[in-house]
Amino acid sequence: MSASQRPAYLYRPMTAADVPAAHALSVQLKWPHRLEDWAMLQRVSEGFVVEDGGRLIGTAFACPQGDFATIGLVIVSNDYQGQGIGRQLMEQALEACGSRTAVLNATLAGAPLYASQGFIEFGLVQQHQGQAQVPAPVSLPAGEQCRPLRKADRVRQLTLASAGSGLDRQTVLDDLFDAVEHSVGIERDGQLRAFAMLRPFGRGRGIGPVIAENLEQAKHLIAVLLAQVPDAFVRIDIPAGSGLSEWLEEAGLKQVDTVAQMARGTPPQAVGIVRQFALVTQAIG
Numbered sequence: 001m002s003a004s005q006r007p008a009y010l011y012r013p014m015t016a017a018d019v020p021a022a023h024a025l026s027v028q029l030k031w032p033h034r035l036e037d038w039a040m041l042q043r044v045s046e047g048f049v050v051e052d053g054g055r056l057i058g059t060a061f062a063c064p065q066g067d068f069a070t071i072g073l074v075i076v077s078n079d080y081q082g083q084g085i086g087r088q089l090m091e092q093a094l095e096a097c098g099s100r101t102a103v104l105n106a107t108l109a110g111a112p113l114y115a116s117q118g119f120i121e122f123g124l125v126q127q128h129q130g131q132a133q134v135p136a137p138v139s140l141p142a143g144e145q146c147r148p149l150r151k152a153d154r155v156r157q158l159t160l161a162s163a164g165s166g167l168d169r170q171t172v173l174d175d176l177f178d179a180v181e182h183s184v185g186i187e188r189d190g191q192l193r194a195f196a197m198l199r200p201f202g203r204g205r206g207i208g209p210v211i212a213e214n215l216e217q218a219k220h221l222i223a224v225l226l227a228q229v230p231d232a233f234v235r236i237d238i239p240a241g242s243g244l245s246e247w248l249e250e251a252g253l254k255q256v257d258t259v260a261q262m263a264r265g266t267p268p269q270a271v272g273i274v275r276q277f278a279l280v281t282q283a284i285g
Helices: 016-028 035-044 085-097 111-116 151-165 170-179 215-228 245-250
Strands: 010-013 046-052 055-065 068-076 101-106 120-131 144-148 182-188 191-201 204-212 233-239 254-264 275-278
Touching: 010 085, 016 035, 016 046, 016 055, 016 068, 035 055, 035 068, 035 170, 046 085, 055 085, 055 170, 068 085, 085 101, 085 111, 101 111, 111 120, 111 254, 120 245, 144 215, 151 170, 151 182, 151 191, 151 204, 151 275, 170 191, 182 215, 191 215, 204 215, 215 275, 233 245, 233 275, 245 254
Parallel strands: 068 101, 204 233
Antiparallel strands: 010 046, 046 055, 055 068, 101 254, 120 233, 120 254, 144 182, 182 191, 191 204, 204 275
16 A cells, blocks of 8 residues: 555544543553553653544653653554554654653564664663562672651652662652552662562562662562562563563563663663662563
8 A cells, every 4th residue: 555545544642531541552562561551651751642534553652861861662553564663653652751761662573663663772671570489588798778668758769769770760760659458679888779560460469670789689679578478470571681570480470572662862870889680571671
């Protein structure tokens, strides 16, 4: 079909009223996101949809996070593939990024489209999931203790999350705090040094972000959270270089997918000694 023959689809900003139809689209594609997961992304991002005669057939999001914006949930109905709809949605998401550096996690199928739009791969993310065999927490050195987090810890959590990811996490964490079931941190010398959060997500629970100074802290935090939900299906998305993959496999969280981290410009970098051992979600980074 030539460009002049293609039907005139309606591209417009997403609203909260579009969330059920967007969720239904992802269900058709066998994506695991719950209605609540879509609603969260709609609240913290600029979303876009495309309609054909009132039927929602595609979505995309751009989530501003400081000098960066993460792009996610770029979906086109199987019935409408190959018509340039995904590219048009990406163009709208990129325009919403403005002067921010666009960052995304690309599936194998989506990577060629993003490369053609100027994105360069800078890393990999591994998706692990399953019903965990709760591991014994890794021992912490003398002077460090793990404890549940309180509302008073939120300012420090934001500082750590932003430093570990290189993204401004204010809006994202402000939304996540009320959804979290369990949040634990590691304290040393009276100051929070690392933390991790667990919440409902997808087919069960999601762990993320996990922000820590080192691998031992990250393992300890994850083990403590897994012990809170021993019978649950759990998902965690980790940078490929985190050092967690083999340990998660032994704990029953099998690697089921790998996606490429891509940026159109210089990618975000951790600041200081903490780093991000698990993402919030693939769509948010």
